[in-house]
Amino acid sequence: MRINRRLLLGCLVSWIAFPALAADRLTSVDVALGDVSLNKVSFLIAADAGIYARNGLEVHQYITPGAAQVARNSGVIVPPENVKADIGNAPIAVGGGSPMIYRVSTDPKAVHRIALTTTESIIRDHIIAAPNIKSVQELKGKRLGYSVPGAVTHVGAIGFARKMGWEPGKDIMLVGGGNAINPLLEGKEDALMAAGMLFSKAAENKLNDLIDLTRYKIPVAGSSILAEKNWLAANRDTAARFVKAAIEADALMKTNRAAFDAALVKWFNIRDQATQDSMYREALEIPRKPYPAVEGIKATLSIYDSPRMRMFKAEDFYDPSIIEALDKSGFIDGLYK
Numbered sequence: 001m002r003i004n005r006r007l008l009l010g011c012l013v014s015w016i017a018f019p020a021l022a023a024d025r026l027t028s029v030d031v032a033l034g035d036v037s038l039n040k041v042s043f044l045i046a047a048d049a050g051i052y053a054r055n056g057l058e059v060h061q062y063i064t065p066g067a068a069q070v071a072r073n074s075g076v077i078v079p080p081e082n083v084k085a086d087i088g089n090a091p092i093a094v095g096g097g098s099p100m101i102y103r104v105s106t107d108p109k110a111v112h113r114i115a116l117t118t119t120e121s122i123i124r125d126h127i128i129a130a131p132n133i134k135s136v137q138e139l140k141g142k143r144l145g146y147s148v149p150g151a152v153t154h155v156g157a158i159g160f161a162r163k164m165g166w167e168p169g170k171d172i173m174l175v176g177g178g179n180a181i182n183p184l185l186e187g188k189e190d191a192l193m194a195a196g197m198l199f200s201k202a203a204e205n206k207l208n209d210l211i212d213l214t215r216y217k218i219p220v221a222g223s224s225i226l227a228e229k230n231w232l233a234a235n236r237d238t239a240a241r242f243v244k245a246a247i248e249a250d251a252l253m254k255t256n257r258a259a260f261d262a263a264l265v266k267w268f269n270i271r272d273q274a275t276q277d278s279m280y281r282e283a284l285e286i287p288r289k290p291y292p293a294v295e296g297i298k299a300t301l302s303i304y305d306s307p308r309m310r311m312f313k314a315e316d317f318y319d320p321s322i323i324e325a326l327d328k329s330g331f332i333d334g335l336y337k
Contacts, residue, residue: 026058027238032087033063034095038196038279039119039223039286041263043094046249048266049259055245057238062087091231092242096120097221097293098300101317102150105309113226115318116243119250119286120222121293123156123213126199129191130184136164136211140171145178145192150304152222153179153193158303159218181205197268200278221296221317232319243322244331247290251335254284288336289327292318 033040043061046052052059062084087093088111093100097118103110133139144160146153157174166172178189181198185205194202202209225246227239253260260280264270270279297314326332 028058030090031061032090032093042250042253051245051249055241091228093226096152097224099150101300112229115224115292117290118224118293119290123218125193127210128194128202128207142190143173143175145175145189147179155220196282200275219295219299221293240322
């Protein structure tokens with residue numbers, strides 16, 4: 001997307017320097033969080049700590065009823081006002097860029113969104129396996145669980161198979177709907193692609209944490225702030241304020257351990273110190289300057305190549321101008337001084 005970046009930088013610096021102006025008028029905006037996961041913690045902190053309000057925003061963050069049920073199964077009761085079935089049309093979503101691109105290429109009715117930031121530009125999942133599987137080599141011929149086609153776990157599973165020189169469907173079976181511990185414990189799969197919240201629980205479920213896929217540097221357009229394309233064109237100031245608030249909250253999460261632990265207890269009912277420590281180490285890996293994952297977007301276009309996918313270019317799915325302006329202004333560096 002082409003914009004006047006110099007103009008944007010000037011405007012951005014002005015409301016960084018005078019935050020009180022932003023607080024005078026709160027702009028309401030709906031945000032689809034989608035689920036309850038580690039990469040959503042900073043957004044919950046932004047609400048709890050009043051960071052959104054300080055940036056002139058009244059943010060309504062929602063998760064899906066299904067995600068709320070998963071939370072209830074963990075002993076967490078999500079307030080009804082934070083649950084909404086139809087959140088797909090929210091102007092801002094926090095979720096994977098790769099699955100969004102996949103949906104746009106396979107469903108003409110899918111919402112086309114633009115990645116403004118990305119906190120996960122390479123696959124950071126671990127593969128956790130049943131107790132009888134001790135090494136990644138033993139996964140050959142076995143079943144590896146992921147969520148759905150296009151998802152970060154699917155991109156990661158394909159990338160892992162390629163690194164091993166294996167052909168999915170022949171040398172390793174990829175099992176959809178399998179990125180949860182229960183299917184593994186029930187013997188419906190042999191291993192799974194696990195994000196931070198899952199692999200931090202491997203030991204307590206007597207599962208083997210086989211490998212941290214970070215070492216392979218598999219590109220992905222993972223968790224991102226995604227703005228609906230047409231809404232973004234008409235609401236750039238609101239989008240910029242949201243990105244600024246999110247980055248401020250991320251810095252608070254990393255520099256205030258108590259705030260992080262409190263969010264885990266409040267939203268996930270995670271009280272175990274070892275689990276909290278493991279998740280905090282993962283949180284610290286989130287980049288301070290989360291530029292959109294251009295290489296991850298290009299990888300998605302390549303993995304899911306199709307005539308419709310070829311209608312798009314990588315540039316159709318990202319806009320780095322807001323994070324670039326924040327970076328050049330010195331705002332992000334200032335949060336860690």
